Amino acid sequence: MSTADAPLPPALRTRITDLAQAEHRPRAASVSALTMVQDHFGWVSDAHLAETASLLGMSPADLDGIATYFNLIFRRPVGRHVILLCDSVSCWIMGRDAVCARLQARLGIRPGETTADGAVTLLPIVCLGHCDHAPAMLVDRTLHGDLNAETAEQLADTLRAPTP
Amino acid sequence: MATILIDGRACPARTDENLLQACLEAGADLPYFCWHPDLGSVGACRQCAIKQFSGPDDKTGRIVMACMTQVTDGAILSIDEPQAREFRAGVVEWLMTNHPHDCPVCPEGGECHLQDMTVMTGHDSRRYRFTKRTHRNQDLGPFINHEMNRCIGCYRCVRFYRDYAGGEDLAAFAAHNDLYFGRHEDGALESAFSGNLVEVCPTGVFTDKPFSAVYSRKWDMRGAPSVCAHCAVGCNTIVNARQGTVRRVINRYHEAVNRYFLCDRGRYGHGFTSAPTRLRAPILRQDGIPVPISMATALERFAAMAKDGPIVGIGSTRASLESNFALRCLTGPDRFSTGLTQLEHDLTMQVPALLRATPARNPSLHDMESADAVLVLGEDVCVTAPRLSLALRQTLRRAAFPAADAAKVPHWMDAAVRMLGADAPSPLMVLTPAATDLDPIAATIHRAAPDNLARLGFAIAHRVDNSAPDAPDLSETEIQLADALATALRTAHRPLIVAGLQYANAALIHAAANIATALHATGADAALSLVVPDCNSMGMALTGGIPLDAVRAMARAGHIGTLVVVENDLTRRLDAATLDELLAAVPHLVVIDHIATRLAERADLLLPAASFAESGGTLVNTEGRAQRFLPALTPTMPIQESWRWTQQLTQAATHADAPEWTNLDQIVATIAQEIPALSRIIDAAPDAEYRLDGRRIRSEPARISGRTAVRADISVHDRPLPQSPDTPLSPSMEGAYSPDMPGALMPFYHAPGWNSVQSLNRFQQEIGGPMRGGDAGTRLLDDGIPPETPEWHHDIPTPFTTAPDDLLLLPEPRLFGTEELSALSPPIAARVTPATLRLSTLPAGLQDGGMVSLTLAGEHLTLPVRHDPALPPGIALCPPHLAARAFTTPVRVQLHGDDTP
């Protein structure tokens, strides 16, 4: 994972510029560009936000207004893995609170926090559209359903296992 | 006109407005937050909910937002209906869930729209029993305090700052009730109009920071109508004062000029009135040592000086008509100087003549907003006339109206209009040597030297009307550009040409006049606006006089006994050697000014003048509108108005025909009589005899406490002020006050239940229209009789050429720091950045930020360079006065690499 201070890699800059040019107006690429930056760095730092804004011909304030508006753009550092645990109604009925409690205990963090080893960030998320397999959570890009406290805990453990 | 029924009362209403406007115009108390008369409706706050009924038989009705509903003839509304009342009370209750209720310590308290609306809806007890959200505030620079916890999320700040004024560094962040309005990071707000947030914000999120340091409640301050002295636009202001000092300046609505908004230079420039450099006593320089003397002694000394030969006067474009005229009476017209160097003098004198002779309209700012094609020719109006640039910016919004009309969206439906017009072509064409803040929204931008811009202008005029002279030897690019711009202007219905004196280039304003004349001849409703430099440049042009060069000649010839300089720091106009030469040839120098200028340091006799805040007078703005400012304070003797000093000097010098003016009106009357071009200035404002219902208009609100803790050891009472003979306003809370007061005499805005500036609605004939009591000021240049056939200017310059090591250095005025008086105001001074030399190509071996030496206006300078590749070749830019004190007009310079290690 790159540091927050490194400038955007040239290839990423090019992709953002291309995307902006393909749109009716460059600002239409705001969310996509922020997502690309986040895919690369894990989150969007102030410096990267400003650099992205200039590629889109926007002011940092303008782009940050968009970045902070949406749920999926992270303006603070996150762990190597991000758990988005659904907190909407079907999952709640099916016991997401218990899943959350176990994850918190196991990871030693509260929702919104990152484990000290930088492995996992735990965040609540609105309905993931996996209600027939509630409780559900999204780990990075993978959807997990029919969770219970035990399966969630096992999953969390694999995330924290040292990468080979 | 339609008729609508508001709670059973038939009221007239315009069909192009919304129900909120109609209700307010009908005098109803209908609360609102997000709507603003010049920002339109967006339906965010939901505060103006009313019941609308589909017909006489509809007893249920439905709740609508008045600001989002168009007036229709026969519409039946109720403001009082219980459900509507309940909903409006609910909205305030919701807003209050997070509001800190810190009114006692909030600077907005007492003039807070949120307070007013809370009282209006009847919300008086708290039922929300949970914690409030809290925010961290930002340092937004020297102008604005930030207290986000007070925010009620009306979005007015960003709508003004971004959508209306084009600012980029203020935004809305986050969502739901985490909503935050601020900057991306701490730092001074970049917009030239940030101070308007103070008035736009309905509560105390954005408040006036310099005012906070000398804070007083609105009701404890006196107000006086004034006119901004920091550029030639002539924005109307209200000066608030208490206990002998100016506390703040706020906007005074003028339908045609500044409407609801001021620039930051105007709002925060008043600090010079209480700067340490203020002169407070007459000073006599004896053997080089300044000695304070009495008024009587000063006059005696002057009488003695007057015996040593002819008196010559130098007036000032920053002084009132009255101050200049009184000086002219002392010296006689032939020995009265405009205080301008030859080039500036000639150009300034030309402007009113040009405007009168050109058949195109000479537009007000509000008029400019509806132009459908704007050519800005060689003037960075964003710094020379900031409020004017804000008016030009509004042409973009107008450009969206056709799309809005096609979609049947009323023009006040702001978000929809902006969305529909997002792709509308910009009517702005900006032709300047360097980038301006209007560039990002202009359809065409072109960089060239002033001469080449003038040539383009002539070429455009020729392409609009081929009887106008064409510029020879244009490049292919220039021909294409001229063709395109001419086409854009010719196809417009209301084309506008804007030029000015920034580059002291006569050909530029002549070319502008040619274009406007040519467009007028095509039958278009064409307009020409010429921007002059100072708040009374136009007044000086109409008064007339001799240039400084003529004064120098007189001095050289030994024809000056005493030189009297009024409110003019000649060190800003003449380089040191020239000034030394002049002063050496003058036995006596008398300076009358309110601040200790560099010139004042050299005066044999220095007399302390009243600033605009302590005096009355008349200024003529760049459109030729004479406007009166009235004293907010009484000057403390021996400080007095320059014209009173000059009158006394005249009497002391025992002139046979010394004038006997005892008040402002008398000198105004004399001016009107003596100078035909100024004959109408009497109409600029009602005179001191004006009475409303038999009484003077009070300058203090009825709620004034008249008590202060500041000098409680002496007395708890504010010191009462004597009645000034120059104003129809009473100095106290005694007097009349009504919605029908003339706009020129508006001391403060207040209406029952409306303590904030929003009460302005109650003083207008219609929302956004003229004042009920008439707008302030009077236009002087509308009496021109243009020639029947166009008379063209032919002074087409030759193409600008560049030679190596020979640069044309152009003045690059700054928003902050160039204008003399505002630069003395601490918050403005805090925003002044050091002078740089901007170059299109850097000399060999020099890097961006490196130092370079040059000789400019008699000074040897070493300046950091800033590389600006967008500049035309052969052009360099340097701010006037900031680097070389007397640098004001373009000059050829040669650069030397810095020889210091």
Next chain:
Amino acid sequence: MTISDRPLTAMIGLPDGPPDCAAYGRAGGWQAVRRTLRDMTPDAVIDMVTASKLRGRGGAGFGTGQKWSFVPKDPAATRRKYLIANADEMEPGTFKDRMLLEGNPLQLIEGMIIAGYAIQAGHGVIFLRGEYHLALERLNRAIAEARQVGWLGENILGSGFGFEIHVHASGGRYICGEETALLTALEGRRAQPRSKPPFPQVGGLWGAPSVVNNVETLCNLPHIVTNGAEWFVSLGLGPDSGTKLYGVSGRVRRPGAWELPMGTPLREIVEDHAGGMRDGYRLRALLPGGASTAFLDVGQIDIPMDYGAVEKAGSRLGTGLAILLDDRTCPVGMLHNLEHFFAQESCGWCTPCRDGLPWVERLLNAIENGTGEPEDLDRLHDHARMLGPMGRTFCAHAPGAMAPLASGLKLFREDFDAHIRQRACPLRHAA
């Protein structure tokens, strides 16, 4: 495509994943777009869809043909117009569009070409919620293949009509599902809803005429064109035509979604398709079509799930995916969860929604956690009354939030009282 009783899902759930262009064609795909482009005028398509009585499947149920009819008739070549698939499926309890997107993206693409042709829009956009990573991957693959084969691009089938599709992955906000907020989001702005007029059909994306249709709505189009409007009408059991993806989540034996005839009785969906309640749980009430629909009592389970019948029962068909409240789950807790969602997802534009919903959430939280006061119920009723009706808030978000609250306050009065009386939740729901 053969006439099927479940046209939408016929190709979904194949062992090899979603069909490619060829497989899709072999199974009957592309017939409709061929017919549309070769044999039908745009108006004929609109007429056919109007005759089919297809209603929007996103929740509001507006007539699709009628929605299209407001679009200016200029040919696609002469005027920029947009056809937008609303794939921002964020209504809690709803997982039907994901099935269609992941299961058969080409069906959506074909539907979009037909809709684009009908309104003569050359630009198609799929507004996809950002969490649907698999759908994004499959859509992009399907679009690329369709473009390569010639189903997308200029002059499709030599008809002169050209159509392009690109996918916009959202940054995540429930309000983006509201069509005007969706347009604002596509323009790269904070996704606040817009006032109407202008309606999107006249002034939508970048001010150009635009139609926003739900994914399921668009997926119906190929089948309507192939099999005719009458066939489509005949699929419905009651007044509404076609099939619908119905679904159930909660404590049932087999949560899931199924394509069933429009108007299938609720009881059949819950008891037959979802297998009824799990052992030890009884059905108490349900939200018939997502979080923003009002509760129906267990006694109303015999109604047919069509637009009119659900509305008559006091709720809305919504997305058609029901969320079941069982007897061991606290209704106050459930309402608190729902209102937390709505408060969090308020865009922050208008006062009542931005500041009213958090108040509601906190009241419910207090009651659920034993610190409720009797007058809290009055405050909840106040909010339901003041925020419920349309037109008071800027968009339908707050009225949607008030639907479960207002109905819940009536239905669960006893539970609320018990919470306040006992100063605790009497029914901590089973984990």
